[in-house]
Amino acid sequence: MTTSPAVERLLARMKRLPVLSSFVLRFQHLLSSPNCNTGQIAELLSEDPVVTGRIIRLANSPLFHRYKEVTSVREAVVFLGLEQVREVVLSLSIISLFPLKAGEKCFDTHLFWHHSLSSAHIARHLAGAYSLASPEEAYTAGLLHDIGKILLNHFFPEEYGKVVQKALQMGGNYLAYEREVFGADHCEVGEALALKWALPRELTATLRFHHNPSPEMSPLVALVGFSNLFSKQIGFAFPWEFRPLIFSSDPFWRRLCQHREDLAKIDEELFTFQIEDVVPRIREIIAMSMKGDD
Numbered sequence: 001m002t003t004s005p006a007v008e009r010l011l012a013r014m015k016r017l018p019v020l021s022s023f024v025l026r027f028q029h030l031l032s033s034p035n036c037n038t039g040q041i042a043e044l045l046s047e048d049p050v051v052t053g054r055i056i057r058l059a060n061s062p063l064f065h066r067y068k069e070v071t072s073v074r075e076a077v078v079f080l081g082l083e084q085v086r087e088v089v090l091s092l093s094i095i096s097l098f099p100l101k102a103g104e105k106c107f108d109t110h111l112f113w114h115h116s117l118s119s120a121h122i123a124r125h126l127a128g129a130y131s132l133a134s135p136e137e138a139y140t141a142g143l144l145h146d147i148g149k150i151l152l153n154h155f156f157p158e159e160y161g162k163v164v165q166k167a168l169q170m171g172g173n174y175l176a177y178e179r180e181v182f183g184a185d186h187c188e189v190g191e192a193l194a195l196k197w198a199l200p201r202e203l204t205a206t207l208r209f210h211h212n213p214s215p216e217m218s219p220l221v222a223l224v225g226f227s228n229l230f231s232k233q234i235g236f237a238f239p240w241e242f243r244p245l246i247f248s249s250d251p252f253w254r255r256l257c258q259h260r261e262d263l264a265k266i267d268e269e270l271f272t273f274q275i276e277d278v279v280p281r282i283r284e285i286i287a288m289s290m291k292g293d294d
């Protein structure tokens with residue numbers, strides 16, 4: 001995988017590319033080790049007081065109807081479970097790489113993160129329920145699939161505003177407007193960041209190809225391509241993106257059905273209900289990470 005000259009020029013104009021903190025990398029590494037336990041997780045989390053505070057706050061949020069207050073990170077980890085803690089830490093860390101700047105008006109960052117987190121949940125749910133891919137990798141890919149958009153908006157808010165304005169006025173092909181303004185679209189820019197971060201190859205491919213279905217795409221690319229569309233279907237879409245999703249005629253879905261025939265028989269209403277069930281938790285995570293810790 002190589003980056004185009006246009007993308008190279010864009011990266012050169014970005015003063016300091018965001019980097020994944022060593023804390024997140026150590027955390028992911030610890031969780032992937034077969035012998036990791038709650039005590040080790042709590043100990044590592046304690047190194048980051050902001051994350052610790054947010055995990056405890058989430059455990060105590062009204063979403064979980066607890067009778068007794070959670071007061072330690074260890075209790076919070078036991079209560080929320082390792083999988084949920086992993087997702088929250090990853091989501092908070094990625095969101096915090098792109099702090100809101102004064103004067104950013106055109107691009108709706110809240111909606112962007114709602115779309116990204118819901119795509120991550122959809123991808124993880126399907127990956128786990130139908131053994132299509134590793135649920136952890138599916139979550140990460142869903143979370144990061146549009147990272148090129150937020151990266152472009154973070155460094156070039158005025159130019160990105162032009163893309164958004166054009167889409168609002170004319171509808172149509174958003175990727176073409178990005179290419180018109182930047183010479184590259186968010187898929188190429190996202191792929192370039194994934195390469196800089198040395199993310200796994202298959203995950204990087206989801207950033208590049210989530211709008212570009214092909215007969216040979218991997219289940220992970222199909223999963224992210226479909227999750228992106230389904231997230232829009234349940235309401236996490238920019239105004240120019242609303243269009244009905246018909247499962248049976250969507251190429252990403254059809255590719256997934258080639259891997260698991262029983263997917264074709266899915267109860268779409270029940271599936272929608274299961275996904276919408278996590279929306280309040282997504283809202284809480286985003287509110288926490290964008291509001292700060294006052």
Ligand SMILES: [Fe+2]
Nearest residue numbers: 145146210211
């Ligand atoms: Fe996208």
Ligand SMILES: [Fe+2]
Nearest residue numbers: 115145146228
């Ligand atoms: Fe998307």
